[in-house]
């Protein structure tokens with residue numbers, strides 16, 4: 001896969017445009033701040049009336065407008081609010097007002113890939129997806145680095161959509177470290193799979209299961225927490241820096257022998273079968289259907305799952321141990 005850098009991007013392309021960032025949350029704030037620090041001077045933040053985020057955007061020195069006002073004003077609209085809201089906001093507040101030949105930038109392919117947003121034919125539609133949370137996007141940028149980003153073009157109405165994708169992604173800081181081309185479909189499906197099968201679904205469940213097994217067997221919750229959760233950061237940093245094989249050189253022979261004895265008893269053939277099932281549910285749209293249904297009913301499943309996670313005994317132990325550290 002070819003990797004692109006700042007030298008492949010025209011920084012003046014985004015600097016010459018009016019950019020409205022919709023949403024000022026996990027991605028919205030860091031992306032807006034990075035764009036401004038990269039020389040984009042004509043920027044606004046778009047939020048719904050009465051939005052709790054407006055105060056923060058104002059405090060950071062941005063003017064705030066509604067999505068409809070932003071659609072009339074901007075050359076580029078950046079969709080940095082929840083995926084499941086994007087269809088309605090695009091249909092009711094953006095599409096009727098956007099300038100001919102304007103651009104939509106997404107940070108995730110879901111709304112386009114699953115047809116929730118059907119963009120007007122005259123618009124450029126691109127993806128700029130930093131691979132990591134917004135906090136990391138901002139921190140890396142401030143330290144002179146960046147996050148690797150994926151970019152893609154869904155619709156090139158003006159002939160300059162790809163150049164825009166380069167210019168925008170580079171302005172986030174990703175041109176310093178690498179920009180990789182993908183499609184909306186690939187980015188979206190791999191991301192939805194990973195969220196369930198590896199990162200946000202499987203790893204916390206693994207930590208809970210390990211913690212519960214030790215506590216149930218009479219170990220102190222503090223020891224169980226340190227073993228099953230605190231050391232996760234250590235291994236994540238090592239894997240990030242050195243890869244999985246490289247990480248093994250930094251751990252003891254005992255830990256390495258433990259890895260060879262335990263790993264494939266936990267991630268079994270059944271686990272891999274379930275992973276393939278999760279991927280099928282992503283690809284056939286049933287995951288997205290469930291997501292939208294939960295959103296439309298006021299998020300009952302999401303709220304129950306948040307409450308369950310907050311009530312788990314591991315949280316009280318974590319709060320005590322983090323307080324010791326601070």
Ligand SMILES: NC(=O)c1ccc[n+]([C@@H]2O[C@H](COP(=O)([O-])OP(=O)(O)OC[C@H]3O[C@@H](n4cnc5c(N)ncnc54)[C@H](OP(=O)(O)O)[C@@H]3O)[C@@H](O)[C@H]2O)c1
Pocket residue numbers: 022023024025026027028046047048050051052053054067079080081082083085089107108129130132133134
């Ligand atoms: N989170 C990540 O690390 C990450 C990484 C890569 C890509 N992405 C993608 O980035 C996009 C944004 O995700 P996120 O996690 O940054 O979202 P988020 O933090 O949950 O978005 C919240 C922000 O969106 C605003 N908002 C909510 N509904 C809105 C509406 N109807 N109109 C305008 N603004 C609205 C909220 O304002 P209020 O104050 O009014 O609620 C708040 O400012 C998604 O496509 C996501 O898949 C996220």
